[in-house]
Amino acid sequence: MKILVMSDVHGNLEALRAVLDKESDADEVIFLGDFVDYGPSPNEVIDTLKNVTSKVLIGNHDYAAVYGVSCQCGLMFYELSVETRMNYTVKTLTEENKQYLKSLRAMESWAVGKYKLLATHAAPSDPLYKYLRACDKGSFEGEAETAGNVNPNSLVNLFSTDEKNEYDFVLVGHSHEQFFVNVDGLLFLNPGSVGQPRDYIPMASYAVIENGSVSLRRLDYDRVSTAEKIGRMPISEESKRKLKTVILTGGPDWDVREESS
16 A cells, blocks of 8 residues: 655645656545645645545644634744735635635544554644654754754653554654654654755655655655746735745745844
8 A cells, every 4th residue: 555645735736736646646645734824826735635635634824824823833934924824825715625624633543554643733742833853864853842842752751552552653744854763663754845845955745655664755846837826926025035935945045033133
């Protein structure tokens, strides 16, 4: 069985379609949330995913768009999120798609083939907002539970032995960081971001589980078309520039200190 795992499309239809076309032989598709915000095609992304899978989660940006609350994302992208959400996403989303997003949960457990999966947009202890980060060597950073980050050892300790044995994988998104790591016998998989990778590799990021193995994958797509669509969004020219930069280069070219100066 081949399982396609994706997260954080953020309104980038070109990236989503490229991944779905490339992995069209997948037996099951799983999406870990954040259909919208930042990108120019929120309805098209929702409609596309609705047609290929029912195994989907709501992300913090989706939640913010339909419930009118803060996305609680990092400072570097916070103002971009607010501007695109209030000036474009909320006004563009159809009522049907708003109700669809409201019907979703931020954490689910699914049996897919022979696998038992715990799927959450963010960390299992806080499914909408808390970040799991990866370090360069493919394991977690040993940070204390501050500033939204999670110490993986304390996370694993939230699971009883029976719960650890119950799940084959814990699928997480939210951080836009692609990783697959074994923490005390519990397998954590983050497919990265399809629509907004921020590690300066400007390709759609996703993962495939097949025949007992995990493959972390990257795929090129038509970034220019996405950038051109961003250029037509009703947001400030500076915000357009920043969003295009992330799409075309895979990361920001500004510092959060600039935002507060």
